[in-house]
Amino acid sequence: MKSHYSDPATAQIIEKRTLCVLVDNEPGVLARIAGMFSGRGYNIESLTVSETEHEKHLSRLTIVTSGTAAMLTQIESQLDRLVPVHKVVNLSAKATIERELALVKVAQFGAERSEHRMEALRLATAFGAKTVDATLNSFIFELAGPYEDVERFINLMSAIGLVEVSRTGAAAIARGAEGL
Amino acid sequence: MSETMTGAEMVVRALQDQNVEHIFGYPGGAVLPIYDALFQQNSVEHILVRHEQGAVHSAEGYARSSGKVGVVLVTSGPGATNAVTGLTDALLDSIPLVCFTGQVPTHLIGSDAFQECDTVGITRHCTKHNYLVKRIEDLPRIIHEAFYVARSGRPGPVVIDIPKDVQFASGTYTGPGDVIHNSYRPQVNGDTRAIEAAVDLIAKAKKPVFYTGGGVINAGPEASRLLREFAKLTGFPVTSTLMGLGAFPANDPQWLGMLGMHGTYEANLAMHDCDVMINIGARFDDRITGRLDAFSPGSKKIHVDIDPSSINKNVKVDIGIVGDCAKVLAEMLRVWREKKYQVQAEPLKSWWGEINKWRSRNSLFYKQEKGIISPQYAIERLYALTKDRNTYITTEVGQHQMWAAQHFHFDEPNRWMTSGGLGTMGYGLPAAIGVQKAHPDALVIDIAGEASILMNMQEMSTAAQYRLPVKVFILNNEYMGMVRQWQQLLHGGRYSQSYSEALPDFVKLAEAYHAKGIRCADPASLDAAIQEMIDYPGPVIFDCLVAKEENCLPMIPSGKAHNDMLLPDYEGAIGDVIDAKGKQLV
Ligand SMILES: Cc1cc2nc3c(=O)[nH]c(=O)nc-3n(C[C@H](O)[C@H](O)[C@H](O)COP(=O)(O)OP(=O)(O)OC[C@H]3O[C@@H](n4cnc5c(N)ncnc54)[C@H](O)[C@@H]3O)c2cc1C
Ligand SMILES: Cc1ncc(C[n+]2csc(CCOP(=O)(O)OP(=O)(O)O)c2C)c(N)n1
Numbered sequence: 012m013k014s015h016y017s018d019p020a021t022a023q024i025i026e027k028r029t030l031c032v033l034v035d036n037e038p039g040v041l042a043r044i045a046g047m048f049s050g051r052g053y054n055i056e057s058l059t060v061s062e063t064e065h066e067k068h069l070s071r072l073t074i075v076t077s078g079t080a081a082m083l084t085q086i087e088s089q090l091d092r093l094v095p096v097h098k099v100v101n102l103s104a105k106a107t108i109e110r111e112l113a114l115v116k117v118a119q120f121g122a123e124r125s126e127h128r129m130e131a132l133r134l135a136t137a138f139g140a141k142t143v144d145a146t147l148n149s150f151i152f153e154l155a156g157p158y159e160d161v162e163r164f165i166n167l168m169s170a171i172g173l174v175e176v177s178r179t180g181a182a183a184i185a186r187g188a189e190g191l
Numbered sequence: 192m193s194e195t196m197t198g199a200e201m202v203v204r205a206l207q208d209q210n211v212e213h214i215f216g217y218p219g220g221a222v223l224p225i226y227d228a229l230f231q232q233n234s235v236e237h238i239l240v241r242h243e244q245g246a247v248h249s250a251e252g253y254a255r256s257s258g259k260v261g262v263v264l265v266t267s268g269p270g271a272t273n274a275v276t277g278l279t280d281a282l283l284d285s286i287p288l289v290c291f292t293g294q295v296p297t298h299l300i301g302s303d304a305f306q307e308c309d310t311v312g313i314t315r316h317c318t319k320h321n322y323l324v325k326r327i328e329d330l331p332r333i334i335h336e337a338f339y340v341a342r343s344g345r346p347g348p349v350v351i352d353i354p355k356d357v358q359f360a361s362g363t364y365t366g367p368g369d370v371i372h373n374s375y376r377p378q379v380n381g382d383t384r385a386i387e388a389a390v391d392l393i394a395k396a397k398k399p400v401f402y403t404g405g406g407v408i409n410a411g412p413e414a415s416r417l418l419r420e421f422a423k424l425t426g427f428p429v430t431s432t433l434m435g436l437g438a439f440p441a442n443d444p445q446w447l448g449m450l451g452m453h454g455t456y457e458a459n460l461a462m463h464d465c466d467v468m469i470n471i472g473a474r475f476d477d478r479i480t481g482r483l484d485a486f487s488p489g490s491k492k493i494h495v496d497i498d499p500s501s502i503n504k505n506v507k508v509d510i511g512i513v514g515d516c517a518k519v520l521a522e523m524l525r526v527w528r529e530k531k532y533q534v535q536a537e538p539l540k541s542w543w544g545e546i547n548k549w550r551s552r553n554s555l556f557y558k559q560e561k562g563i564i565s566p567q568y569a570i571e572r573l574y575a576l577t578k579d580r581n582t583y584i585t586t587e588v589g590q591h592q593m594w595a596a597q598h599f600h601f602d603e604p605n606r607w608m609t610s611g612g613l614g615t616m617g618y619g620l621p622a623a624i625g626v627q628k629a630h631p632d633a634l635v636i637d638i639a640g641e642a643s644i645l646m647n648m649q650e651m652s653t654a655a656q657y658r659l660p661v662k663v664f665i666l667n668n669e670y671m672g673m674v675r676q677w678q679q680l681l682h683g684g685r686y687s688q689s690y691s692e693a694l695p696d697f698v699k700l701a702e703a704y705h706a707k708g709i710r711c712a713d714p715a716s717l718d719a720a721i722q723e724m725i726d727y728p729g730p731v732i733f734d735c736l737v738a739k740e741e742n743c744l745p746m747i748p749s750g751k752a753h754n755d756m757l758l759p760d761y762e763g764a765i766g767d768v769i770d771a772k773g774k775q776l777v
C-alpha cells in the first residue's frame with residue numbers, strides 16, 4: 012500500500028514472482044510495460060520477450076519481479092489494465108518450469124593456469140554446460156537452467172577467472188497438459 | 192460501407208460517424224490536411240482555442256458535463272507538448288477524450304525534424320492508450336477503437352498521432368461497426384456472489400455509510416438514480432468525494448456533505464466510526480483516507496469499481512466488486528428486494544443520533560463581518576442566486592475550489608467540473624467554455640482564484656469569438672490562498688512567493704477581452720452585483736474582493752486521522768497543529 016499517508020516501510024516480506032504476460036505485438040508495447048514498472052516504482056529483476064504466435068501477432072513476456080504481496084497484486088492489475096495486454100498469469104502460483112540461458116566467458120587463469128583450465132571444464136561438465144568456444148587462454152560456456160543453477164555456476168567460475176557473462180533472464184511455462 | 196478517401200478526410204468522416212459535433216483545437220503545419228477537410232464540411236464545428244492546454248480542458252468540461260467523448264485536435268511538437276497537462280488531468284480524473292495530434296511525415300520520424308517530438312513516447316504515461324498511425328490502412332480502425340477505449344471501462348484520454356503523409360495518403364474508409372477489441376474487454380457486470388455477500392453485509396450494518404465517488408458520475412445518470420433509490424430504500428447516510436458531488440442531492444437530509452481533507456465533520460466521523468463502508472466508484476484517494484493506519488479502523492469495507500487496480504490499491508477491502516456502478520447498483524437492488532432484506536432499524540436510529548450530534552458542530556461555519564466579503568459568503572450568495580437556474584459550475588484550484596465544493600450545493604450529476612486528481616490551476620475557464628458549448632443555454636460559472644485564472648486567461652478570447660457567455664467569478668484574496676494556508680500551518684507563516692503581486696485590473700482585462708468586468712468589495716452590494724453578472728448576456732469577469740487571510744476549514748491536517756480535524760472554532764494558533772512528522776507529508 013503506497014500513499015502520502017501510508018505506514019512507514021516497516022519490515023514487510025518481499026517475495027519474488029514470475030509473471031507471464033501475453034500482449035499484442037504492436038510498436039511501443041514493451042516501452043508501455045517497462046514504463047509502467049518504472050513509473051510506478053516497481054522492480055523488474057528480469058524480462059524476456061519474443062513473438063510467440065506469429066499469425067496473431069502475440070508476444071509473450073516473462074517478467075520476474077519482487078515486492079510485498081499487495082504490491083505484486085497491484086502489479087498484476089496494473090499490467091492487466093494496459094490496453095494491448097491480453098492476459099497476465101502468476102506462474103509462481105503454479106508448478107512451473109523456469110529456465111534462463113547464460114553465456115559465460117572464463118579466462119585469465121593466473122599462475123595455476125592448467126589447474127584452473129581443468130577445473131573450469133570439470134565444473135562445466137558437472138553443470139551440464141556446453142563449451143561453445145575455446146582458445147588456449149579462454150572458454151565460453153553455454154548454460155541453460157534455473158536461475159539458482161546459473162547463479163551458482165557463475166559464482167564458482169568467479170573464483171577461477173570469470174571475465175564476462177551474458178544472461179537472458181528467465182523464460183517460464185507451467186507444467187502439465189493445460190495451456191495458458 | 193467502404194469508400195476511398197484521404198487520411199484527413201477519414202478523420203473528419205470518423206468524427207461524423209462517432210456523432211461528434213464539436214472539437215477543440217489549434218492548427219499547425221502537421222495538421223493542415225485535417226484542417227482543410229474540416230473547412231469543407233459543416234457537421235463538425237471546430238472551436239479555436241488560444242492555447243492547446245485550453246483545448247484539452249475545454250474538451251474535458253464538454254465531456255464531463257455531457258457524458259460524451261471530448262475531442263481535441265492539435266499540431267505536432269509544441270502543439271502536442273502543450274496538450275500534456277490536460278491529458279494528464281483527464282487521466283487522473285477519468286475523463287473520456289480523443290486527442291488527435293499531427294506528426295512529421297513517417298520517413299522523417301526520428302530525425303529531429305522541424306516540430307517533431309516523440310508524442311507517443313511523451314504521452315504514453317499520461318493517456319489511457321495511444322497510437323502512432325503509420326499506415327493509412329490502420330487509420331479508420333484506430334480512430335473507432337480510440338473512441339471505444341476512451342469511453343468504455345474506466346474512461347480516459349486516448350491520443351492518435353497521425354504523420355502528415357498518412358493524412359495525405361488515400362485508402363479505404365470503414366465505419367465504426369461494433370468494435371471488438373483484441374485484448375481490451377472491461378468487466379462491467381459484477382460478480383453475483385460478491386454482490387450477494389455485499390447486500391447481506393449491508394443489511395446487517397448498524398452504522399453504515401455510502402462513500403461515493405467520480406465513478407458514479409462516469410457511469411452515467413442511471414447510476415445516480417440507482418444510488419438515490421438504494422439510499423432511500425435503506426435510509427443510510429451518504430457522503431461523496433470531490434469528484435462525485437451531485438450524484439446524490441445535497442438538499443437531501445441523508446446527505447452528509449463532502450468527505451476528506453476539507454470535508455465536513457459529520458462525513459469524516461461517519462467514515463471513521465462506521466461498521467460497514469459502501470464505496471461506490473471512489474478510489475480511496477489520500478485526500479480521503481488521511482493516515483492509512485487510522486482510516487476507519489473498525490469497518491468492513493465494500494468497494495465497487497470498474498478498474499480492478501483501484502481495488503485493494505490503498506486500502507484493503509473485505510468485498511471487492513469489479514463492475515460498472517450502475518450495473519452493480521441495479522443488481523444490489525434486485526438482490527435486496529428479492530431476498531426481502533430489512534435494515535437494522537433500531538441501531539440505525541442511534542447511528543443517525545450520533546451523526547446529528549456531529550452535524551450540530553456546524554463544521555462549515557464562517558463569520559461574515561461587516562464591510563468585508565467572506566469568501567464562503569460569496570459562494571453562498573452565488574449559490575442562492577443561481578440555484579433555480581440551469582447552472583453548471585467549474586473551478587480553478589485552491590481554497591476557492593474547496594469553498595465551492597463546501598458551500599455550493601449540487602443536486603444533479605454532471606453539474607460540477609473540477610480538477611481533482613491533478614489539481615490543475617487554469618482548468619476552470621477553458622472547462623467552462625467546453626461546458627457552455629455543450630449547454631448553450633445554461634448559466635456556466637467558473638469559480639476562480641486570482642492566481643489560477645491567470646494561467647489560462649487567454650481563453651477569454653475564445654469565449655469572445657464564439658459568444659460564449661461564461662462567467663468567471665474570482666474570489667480575489669490577493670494570495671495563492673491554499674499555498675499561504677499551508678505556509679501558515681507548516682512553515683511558520685513565512686509566505687514565500689505566495690502573494691499575488693502586480694495583479695492586472697480584472698475589470699479592464701475583461702473589457703480588453705470584449706467582456707464585461709464587475710468588481711465588488713462590499714457585502715451589502717454583493718447580491719446586486721451577482722445579479723448583474725447573471726443578467727448580462729455575454730462573458731463576464733467578476734472580481735470579488737474577499738477577506739485576504741481566511742483559511743479553508745474544516746481540515747484534516749496532514750498526518751492526522753479523520754477524528755482529529757481542525758474545525759473553524761479552533762482557538763489555538765494553527766501553526767502549532769501539525770507536528771514535525773506531519774510537516775513532511777503533502
Ligand atoms: C486542493 C485540493 C484539495 C482536495 N481536497 C479533497 C477533499 O477534501 N475531499 C475529496 O473528496 N477530494 C479532495 N480533492 C480531490 C482528490 O484529490 C481526488 O481527486 C478525489 O478525492 C478522487 O475522487 P474519487 O475517489 O471519487 O475518484 P475519481 O478520480 O473520480 O475516480 C473514480 C473511480 O471510479 C472508478 N470508475 C470509473 N468509472 C466507473 C464506472 N462506470 N463504474 C464503477 N467505477 C468506475 C475508477 O476506476 C476510479 O477508481 C482535492 C483536490 C484538490 C486539488
Ligand atoms: C499548475 C499548478 N501550479 C501550482 C499549483 C499549486 N497550487 C495549488 S493551489 C495554489 C494557489 C491558487 O491560488 P488562487 O488561484 O488565488 O486560489 P486561492 O487558493 O487563493 O483560492 C497553487 C499555487 C497547482 N495546483 N497547479
Ligand SMILES: [Mg+2]
Binds near residue numbers: 589640642668670672
Ligand atoms: Mg487567491
